[in-house]
Amino acid sequence: MTDLAHPPEMAHGHEEHESTGIDNRKLGMWIFLSSEFLFFGAMISNYILFSGREYAQGPIPAEVYDIPFTSVSSFVLLMSSLTMVLAHNAMSRNDQNATRTWLLATAMLGSVFLAGQVFEFTTFVVHDGMTLSTNPAASAFYMLTGFHGTHVAIGVLMLLFLRGISRRPGGLSDERHLNVELVGLYWHFVDIIWIVIFTVVYLLSASGVQ
Amino acid sequence: MSIASERPTTIFRRPAAETGFWSWVTTVDHKRIGIMYGYTAFAFFLIGGTEAILIRLHLFKANSTLLTAAEYNSLFTTHALTMIFLVVMPMAAAFVNYLLPLLIGARDVAFPRMNALSYWIFLFGGIFLYSVIFFADVTPPTGVQGVPGNIDPSEQTTFGALPDGGWFMYQPNAGGDFTPGKALDFAALGIQILGLASLIASVNFIVTIFNLRAKGMKLLRMPVFVWMSLIVAFLLLFSLPIIAIALFMVTLDRQFGTMFFDVPAGGDVVLWQHLFWLFGHPEVYVLILPAMGIVSELIPVFSRKPLFGYAAIVFAGAGIAFLGFGVWAHHMFASAITPVAQAAFALSTMAIAVPTGVKIFNWLGTMWLGKIKFATPMLFAIGFVTMFIIGGLSGVTHAVVPSDWQQTDTYYIVGHFHYVLFGGAIFGLFGGLYYWFPKLTGRMMSERLGKAHFWIWMVGFNLTFAPMHWLGLQGMVRRTWQYAPETGLQPWNQAATVGSLIIVVGVLVFMYNWMVSKRRGKPAGMDPWDARTLEWSIPNPTPVHNFSRPPEVHALDAFWHMKYGEDEEGRPVRRPEADVLVAELDHIGTNPPEPVHLPNPSYFPIVAAAGLPTIAYGIVFHVSALGKGLILLGILITLTGLIGWATEPLEETHEAAVHV
Numbered sequence: 021m022t023d024l025a026h027p028p029e030m031a032h033g034h035e036e037h038e039s040t041g042i043d044n045r046k047l048g049m050w051i052f053l054s055s056e057f058l059f060f061g062a063m064i065s066n067y068i069l070f071s072g073r074e075y076a077q078g079p080i081p082a083e084v085y086d087i088p089f090t091s092v093s094s095f096v097l098l099m100s101s102l103t104m105v106l107a108h109n110a111m112s113r114n115d116q117n118a119t120r121t122w123l124l125a126t127a128m129l130g131s132v133f134l135a136g137q138v139f140e141f142t143t144f145v146v147h148d149g150m151t152l153s154t155n156p157a158a159s160a161f162y163m164l165t166g167f168h169g170t171h172v173a174i175g176v177l178m179l180l181f182l183r184g185i186s187r188r189p190g191g192l193s194d195e196r197h198l199n200v201e202l203v204g205l206y207w208h209f210v211d212i213i214w215i216v217i218f219t220v221v222y223l224l225s226a227s228g229v230q
Numbered sequence: 231m232s233i234a235s236e237r238p239t240t241i242f243r244r245p246a247a248e249t250g251f252w253s254w255v256t257t258v259d260h261k262r263i264g265i266m267y268g269y270t271a272f273a274f275f276l277i278g279g280t281e282a283i284l285i286r287l288h289l290f291k292a293n294s295t296l297l298t299a300a301e302y303n304s305l306f307t308t309h310a311l312t313m314i315f316l317v318v319m320p321m322a323a324a325f326v327n328y329l330l331p332l333l334i335g336a337r338d339v340a341f342p343r344m345n346a347l348s349y350w351i352f353l354f355g356g357i358f359l360y361s362v363i364f365f366a367d368v369t370p371p372t373g374v375q376g377v378p379g380n381i382d383p384s385e386q387t388t389f390g391a392l393p394d395g396g397w398f399m400y401q402p403n404a405g406g407d408f409t410p411g412k413a414l415d416f417a418a419l420g421i422q423i424l425g426l427a428s429l430i431a432s433v434n435f436i437v438t439i440f441n442l443r444a445k446g447m448k449l450l451r452m453p454v455f456v457w458m459s460l461i462v463a464f465l466l467l468f469s470l471p472i473i474a475i476a477l478f479m480v481t482l483d484r485q486f487g488t489m490f491f492d493v494p495a496g497g498d499v500v501l502w503q504h505l506f507w508l509f510g511h512p513e514v515y516v517l518i519l520p521a522m523g524i525v526s527e528l529i530p531v532f533s534r535k536p537l538f539g540y541a542a543i544v545f546a547g548a549g550i551a552f553l554g555f556g557v558w559a560h561h562m563f564a565s566a567i568t569p570v571a572q573a574a575f576a577l578s579t580m581a582i583a584v585p586t587g588v589k590i591f592n593w594l595g596t597m598w599l600g601k602i603k604f605a606t607p608m609l610f611a612i613g614f615v616t617m618f619i620i621g622g623l624s625g626v627t628h629a630v631v632p633s634d635w636q637q638t639d640t641y642y643i644v645g646h647f648h649y650v651l652f653g654g655a656i657f658g659l660f661g662g663l664y665y666w667f668p669k670l671t672g673r674m675m676s677e678r679l680g681k682a683h684f685w686i687w688m689v690g691f692n693l694t695f696a697p698m699h700w701l702g703l704q705g706m707v708r709r710t711w712q713y714a715p716e717t718g719l720q721p722w723n724q725a726a727t728v729g730s731l732i733i734v735v736g737v738l739v740f741m742y743n744w745m746v747s748k749r750r751g752k753p754a755g756m757d758p759w760d761a762r763t764l765e766w767s768i769p770n771p772t773p774v775h776n777f778s779r780p781p782e783v784h785a786l787d788a789f790w791h792m793k794y795g796e797d798e799e800g801r802p803v804r805r806p807e808a809d810v811l812v813a814e815l816d817h818i819g820t821n822p823p824e825p826v827h828l829p830n831p832s833y834f835p836i837v838a839a840a841g842l843p844t845i846a847y848g849i850v851f852h853v854s855a856l857g858k859g860l861i862l863l864g865i866l867i868t869l870t871g872l873i874g875w876a877t878e879p880l881e882e883t884h885e886a887a888v889h890v
Contacts, residue, residue: 036780037336038443044340048437051467055429059471062505066475066490075496152488156497159488163478185877199876 049202053209060213063164064220067157071225075155082225084148086140093136094218097172100129101211104204111192111200119200120186126207127179130172137169161221168217171210178203245831256831258342261772263349264328265670268663270353271320277360278312279737281305284389286694286730289723292715299711300390304413306709310397311417314517315424316356318655322520323352323431325662326459328670330435332765332772333453335444335781340437342829343875344430350839351427358843359420363391365412365850393417396709398510399480401491401502406484412850418480419846425470425477426842432463432470439463444764446783450541453763457544458523461551465512465519468555473509476502485849500566507558515554517651518618519547521658522589525611528665529593531761532608533600534802536787539592546585546592553582563634572631579629586622590615605759606680610661613688617653621646624699639709642702648695657687660740667744668758672771673751679743683736690732697722697729756816762790769819778822832878838871 040047071082107122141162144150150158182199186192192200245256254262285305288296297305327345331338339345393413395404404414439460443452452460479502482488489495491502530537537543559567559575567575593615602608624646628634637643660683667675706719713719754770764781765772767789785791793808805811841864848860 036445037441038445038447039441042441044437044441047440048341048433051433051436052429055433055467055471058468059474062472062475066479066501069498069501070490070496073496077495152482152486153495154489155495156489156492159482159490163482163488167478181873181876188877 067160070157070160080157081161097133130176267324274316281309286727290727303394304392308392336442346835348431355423362416401499432466435463454526455523458519469509469512476505507561511558521655524662528611535600538595546588549585583626607665609684614657621649640702641698645698668754675747686736693729762787775826834875841868
């Protein structure tokens with residue numbers, strides 16, 4: 021993810037190349053994220069397909085959702101996008117201390133979201149008896165939210181890594197200052213996907229639209 | 231010689247070797263990575279070819295018992311997986327890797343270390359897929375719910391341990407109940423790993439094309455091969471995530487008890503077909519478009535004319551890619567889809583023949599009234615066009631639903647797609663190998679042997695695959711282990727088997743030619759083909775730094791316009807100063823006026839890649855403690871690689887070897 025193909029004078033020397041003017045790494049991240057949209061799109065389609073059917077064995081996800089609880093954890097995740105923006109903003113002001121603080125805050129909020137997901141899954145399995153094998157709708161739910169959680173976890177690891185190297189000499193300065201923005205792009209993507217998941221998979225499903 | 235830095239990195243010392251084994255393991259040079267892709271793909275070509283020959287030898291006789299049913303299932307499945315994912319795709323990747331930066335006048339790709347990562351992931355994925363033969367004895371005799379598998383355990387052999395559910399892995403046949411054992415887990419996870427390699431490569435190539443073109447090379451001045459690489463990268467970018475999800479569903483169903491394709495529990499097996507072909511049909515264009523790009527480079531050079539309708543060919547390629555996402559269900563006319571869907575997909579399938587036809591007319595138009603030189607690469611290019619027309623015409627007939635019902639799952643289909651993939655993709659790729667061999671080695675391949683190879687293949691290929699159309703129309707069903715003698719299918723099967731052995735002779739001629747020419751071929755000098763594109767404006771073999779001076783481009787076919795002007799009637803006239811210019815380019819190419827900075831070699835790509843098959847082994851055996859340990863170990867290895875990667879100093883003194 022963090023790669024610099026060419027010496028700076030080539031990578032940034034727009035006058036020498038026909039180029040979009042967007043840094044290689046940033047463009048690469050955008051292109052990667054465009055692929056991720058289909059990754060999640062396929063799983064959301066799966067869920068919509070399976071959630072509208074009837075199964076011999078229940079419960080289906082729509083019957084066990086705890087909407088108030090998930091609303092709170094969704095709010096936490098959305099707030100982490102705000103702290104991510106603040107981290108990026110601090111970085112662009114070259115305020116290393118504030119960057120470190122906001123990176124850590126974002127990682128913490130992401131972790132809270134993940135803890136909420138662990139609690140939610142545990143409740144569904146232990147209390148409601150909905151496991152991976154209960155019916156295809158449950159399978160699709162766990163696959164989708166599980167992969168989203170994995171994405172959040174990877175994001176948390178990247179944030180902590182950035183926070184970790186920020187103490188090293190030149191850790192977040194110079195060529196590496198873009199890393200905060202790159203992780204930020206990824207983080208916002210994961211948030212946006214969650215907005216879709218929360219709306220389509222939780223709210224519409226629980227209100228019986230599907 | 232260059233001075234590699236002694237400065238230690240966080241985890242490993244920076245690799246310093248410039249020759250020998252470690253220099254290849256740690257290389258980030260797009261040319262070396264391209265060469266490794268090429269040789270690996272060719273090795274798999276020999277393996278996949280051997281599988282095909284075994285199938286053909288088995289089908290030589292009615293009621294043949296040369297192979298057991300289990301072995302036969304495994305061989306046709308693995309042949310397809312190998313040829314698609316381990317031969318045509320990586321061979322195309324080899325061309326893109328080696329040529330893309332040269333064609334656009336760049337020193338390397340945008341992310342050289344990620345490029346190495348793609349290669350190592352691909353290599354490990356291929357080895358992982360084939361390593362299933364070492365786990366033949368872990369196959370349980372029956373499925374999880376006591377349903378007998380479709381293989382008698384007593385028939386289980388080494389070959390029979392290979393994946394056997396068909397490359398499309400239709401559910402529920404390829405699910406845990408009907409195909410127990412580990413083979414399909416290895417297939418699903420192996421393709422997952424290979425897909426990741428392609429995804430990373432796609433991101434890399436797109437950024438390279440968007441950001442690193444030589445000054446003046448506007449998008450519509452890019453060589454057609456670059457355009458096709460770009461389109462293929464986008465096709466992969468949008469189709470791979472879909473197959474990734476589908477394969478994860480298979481893995482979850484088989485390993486972790488989800489119910490996606492479990493019909494009694496309410497699972498949906500047609501969903502698998504939709505997801506698979508939503509990837510699978512764009513994949514068809516992933517396989518053919520690079521070869522189309524190569525042919526679009528070869529035909530103008532050997533016709534000594536600019537490509538007829540350059541913009542049309544580019545937009546036709548984009549059109550194919552766009553429509554390619556809207557035709558998937560024509561693979562499913564015999565499945566549970568509604569008549570409306572059948573009509574819609576029939577129409578879109580007919581529509582996609584239009585841009586394909588545009589390209590064929592462009593190639594013919596380029597050759598028309600050209601001064602055609604029938605060198606070996608041109609023969610393969612013409613072979614590509616003719617064979618692809620046959621394959622395309624038999625293909626578009628499948629758009630007619632009732633006709634498709636007659637042909638689907640017969641040898642007619644097998645004949646059709648071999649005309650497209652062998653007569654098309656493989657002929658195009660081999661034409662490219664002959665054409666760019668001097669770029670690689672500085673020597674020419676033998677024309678005599680090359681032409682012999684072409685004609686041997688032309689005869690062998692048609693003898694093998696043309697009869698398959700007739701066999702299919704006579705009712706020979708695909709993937710069937712034996713046919714009865716009274717069906718009358720034997721004569722054409724024997725012809726096909728003889729044809730396949732003739733193809734083998736062609737492969738041997740090619741390998742002999744390659745090995746001898748590499749050492750003793752005629753020196754190529756500069757510009758042996760009087761070519762049109764930038765890669766020939768630098769010496770052969772390509773210097774390690776590619777371009778001594780960043781080139782500047784003023785038109786399509788930039789190198790041609792440096793050498794040729796036009797007379798009043800528009801005929802090309804070689805400029806008087808052309809020879810001096812080429813000699814000058816040769817001199818500057820090997821003697822860069824100022825030191826050239828190159829990206830540093832790195833250990834981390836191979837380390838990061840090594841974690842992935844480790845995780846995959848862990849998932850296959852996740853019920854045991856060993857499996858869980860392997861998953862953890864794999865994650866740790868990959869994390870080590872990535873952290874080392876991210877903390878590796880970006881810039882260190884590393885200059886190209888300037889003087890030999």
